Amino acid sequence: MTLDRGSIVIRPLAGDDNRASFVCGKEPLDRYFREQATQDVRRGIASVFVAVAPPEPARVLGFFTLSAATVAPIDLPSEVARRLPRHPVPAALIGRLAVDRSFARRGLGDIMLADAIAKARMASETIAIAVIVVDPIDEAARDFYLAFGFRSLNGPQRRLFLVPPRRQPA
Numbered sequence: 001m002t003l004d005r006g007s008i009v010i011r012p013l014a015g016d017d018n019r020a021s022f023v024c025g026k027e028p029l030d031r032y033f034r035e036q037a038t039q040d041v042r043r044g045i046a047s048v049f050v051a052v053a054p055p056e057p058a059r060v061l062g063f064f065t066l067s068a069a070t071v072a073p074i075d076l077p078s079e080v081a082r083r084l085p086r087h088p089v090p091a092a093l094i095g096r097l098a099v100d101r102s103f104a105r106r107g108l109g110d111i112m113l114a115d116a117i118a119k120a121r122m123a124s125e126t127i128a129i130a131v132i133v134v135d136p137i138d139e140a141a142r143d144f145y146l147a148f149g150f151r152s153l154n155g156p157q158r159r160l161f162l163v164p165p166r167r168q169p170a
């Protein structure tokens with residue numbers, strides 16, 4: 001299927017989006033999107049965004065979630081932790097991100113990840129965010145995030161982090 005990158009729109013999940021037809025190939029993510037995403041939005045657990053494109057504006061090509069989180073500075077590399085207090089610092093969590101498999105490897109994952117980071121940065125104008133974190137579901141997902149500049153936390157945990165570009169105080 002062709003993907004016109006310029007026509008992609010990323011917007012909040014809507015009630016009439018076709019969630020059942022979305023298949024990324026990772027069952028836990030497909031199930032989450034089918035069965036839990038709208039509930040998470042309703043309960044304030046996650047904001048869910050979808051990527052769509054005309055001529056099928058209700059067909060979901062990809063989705064991602066954003067939530068507030070915290071990170072313990074001890075889990076961050078010393079050159080990052082050095083600038084931070086010792087108590088847990090505020091973070092934005094990209095909890096899930098997936099592309100429908102018929103649109104895989106055409107740049108949509110990149111576009112959505114850049115958009116998620118931009119949204120986190122925009123939110124940080126109002127509520128401070130020290131780092132952005134992601135939980136890759138497997139090694140391929142980990143490689144995807146590492147290619148984007150995410151880095152490992154200390155220890156064996158799978159969570160990765162990125163320090164967003166700093167805003168300058170007025």
Ligand SMILES: CC(C)(COP(=O)(O)OP(=O)(O)OC[C@H]1O[C@@H](n2cnc3c(N)ncnc32)[C@H](O)[C@@H]1OP(=O)(O)O)[C@@H](O)C(=O)NCCC(=O)NCCS
Pocket residue numbers: 024025026029095096097098099100103104105106107108109110111135136137138140141143144147
């Ligand atoms: C991981 C995923 C989101 C990537 O989306 P995508 O649209 O296919 O990725 P892109 O086309 O934007 O790829 C961007 C870059 O990421 C890296 N990348 C993407 N998929 C990769 C994979 N399976 N293995 C290794 N690197 C990968 C590559 O560097 C790629 O650039 P290239 O194509 O020029 O080599 C998508 O494959 C997916 O939804 N997978 C199933 C769900 C999942 O694993 N989600 C991860 C978060 S939990």
